[in-house]
Amino acid sequence: DAGVIQSPRHEVTEMGQEVTLRCKPISGHDYLFWYRQTMMRGLELLIYFNNNVPIDDSGMPEDRFSAKMPNASFSTLKIQPSEPRDSAVYFCASSFAGYLPGNTIYFGEGSWLTVV
Amino acid sequence: KQEVTQIPAALSVPEGENLVLNCSFTDSAIYNLQWFRQDPGKGLTSLLLIQSSQREQTSGRLNASLDKSSGRSTLYIAASQPGDSATYLCAVRRENAGNMLTFGGGTRLMVKP
Numbered sequence: 001d002a003g004v005i006q007s008p009r010h011e012v013t014e015m016g017q018e019v020t021l022r023c024k025p026i027s028g029h030d031y032l033f034w035y036r037q038t039m040m041r042g043l044e045l046l047i048y049f050n051n052n053v054p055i056d057d058s059g060m061p062e063d064r065f066s067a068k069m070p071n072a073s074f075s076t077l078k079i080q081p082s083e084p085r086d087s088a089v090y091f092c093a094s095s096f097a098g099y100l101p102g103n104t105i106y107f108g109e110g111s112w113l114t115v116v
Numbered sequence: 117k118q119e120v121t122q123i124p125a126a127l128s129v130p131e132g133e134n135l136v137l138n139c140s141f142t143d144s145a146i147y148n149l150q151w152f153r154q155d156p157g158k159g160l161t162s163l164l165l166i167q168s169s170q171r172e173q174t175s176g177r178l179n180a181s182l183d184k185s186s187g188r189s190t191l192y193i194a195a196s197q198p199g200d201s202a203t204y205l206c207a208v209r210r211e212n213a214g215n216m217l218t219f220g221g222g223t224r225l226m227v228k229p
Contacts, residue, residue: 004159042219042220042221042222043205043207043219045216045217045218048216056216091159091160093159093160104150104162104165105150105162105217106162107152107159107160107161108159109157109158109159110157110158110159112157
């Protein structure tokens, strides 16, 4: 398996523009997570899905952020409008049968976002 | 709210040294604890996962221990090598919190040849 695939790997955009980050989880995984990593706050969970349904979005910072998972093999995280403080690395991760305590989680290589 | 702390934040050691990374968490009601490695510009790779009922896990030169009651875990790296240079993060999965992981801030390790 190719692992969790994220795109774009790097994005530089101007403040106010819409940003869409994409993720393809590992085939067969039923949990998908979006994390954000910054120097100041470390890794934070933004939202996660189970079987394409959003379960917990309490980590989404504000209404400018939205996430969708239209099918088991694709998810998007959208920021509209973007602001400089959104600059971070956004990670997508997936896991299988998440409620089993021994299951691990697999991360993509991240989307490095810079908003200028 | 679960809080995870890692000490030290950064560590520099000469090659060959044995070292210990520390992780502490405030809520002992956890399913498991994982140690991850992150290389610059890369995602996270799971190194070891310790179930709440276990005391330790070993993989090669790595050994992770868990003391759930005291809210602590250590990652022991034997005979460190320059290739071990990376950031090491611990994460806990709480009971009754779905599949959410709470991460520590990480320890940035540099092993000098």
